[in-house]
Amino acid sequence: MQSVALIDYGSGNLRSAEKALVRAADGSAEIVVTCDPDLIRRADRVVLPGVGAFRACMEAFESRPGLEDALQEVVQQKGRPFLGICVGMQLVATRGLEFGETKGLGWIPGDxxxxxxxxxxxxxxxxxxxxxxxxxxxxxxxxxxxxxxxxTHSFAIFPDDDAHVAAWVDHGGAFPAAVARGNVAGVQFHPEKSQSAGLALLARFLEWRP
Structure with missing residues (x-):
């Protein structure tokens, strides 16, 4: 059975995301809520949630010893499927401009x-x-x-290359609702709050072979 590391770094709608992933998996995957670098390195897939301000979430993320190194290894070096949700999606950008400039993971170039x-x-x-x-x-x-x-958000990721935008949404103007680059994907919306459509997306992530 494959394992999915749902990253717990003190920010995010964690329990709702866990319940939604368990339901979407329907017994086909083990959902592990963790910030343990060793468990993350062994995971087959990674989900990074996030709620709040970019800077606060990035600081919480960086405060977990070994977390960023483990994710870089699993996602960037080993190429395992990654899904960011809301601010967890935003953290893959080069930088966030909320409350000043904060460096992001840089997996999808953009602000x-x-x-x-x-x-x-x-x-x-x-x-x-x-x-x-x-x-x-x-x-x-x-x-x-x-x-x-x-x-539910005030900020969004704007990739440098529109080819990395996988879906748009219109709210008084268009902005990216989902991004994808290689094995890295992210959604600005909350699949765990989006009923059957959200569960369908999570189920697809569990089967995704980028």
Missing amino acids: VRKITPADPHAKVPHMGWNALTRLSGPDLITGIGASPMYF
Whole structure:
């Protein structure tokens, strides 16, 4: 049975994500909530959640001894499938621009910056259900179709190369809702809060062969 490391670094909707992954796996995978570098190195897949500000999440992430080195080894060197959720997705960028500039993991070159809807009626934070548009990239993303997903955020990742944008969303203007580069994927929405469509995405991640 494959193992999935759900990274616990003190930030994220961890229990909801765990329950959703367990349900999506339906007995086909062991979901391990951990920040233990040794367990992470042995995992077949990695999920990085995150809720809150980019800087606070990155500081919490870096405060776990050996965590970043273990993830770099598993994701970047061994090429195991990775899924970032919300701020966990944003951390793969080069830098975040929330409360000043903070260095990210740099797996997908680009910045995380505040969304600025052109429509004055589109509120920030962006909260609620929105359909995905312009899906591309791996079938992990394209296979779920233009399903409405649940968002709650004020910042989003903007890759340097639009080829790394796997889906868009419109909230008074378009911005990336999902990214993908090689074995690294991320979603700005919360699949664990997105009912059947979110579970379908998690199930696809458990079967993804990038």
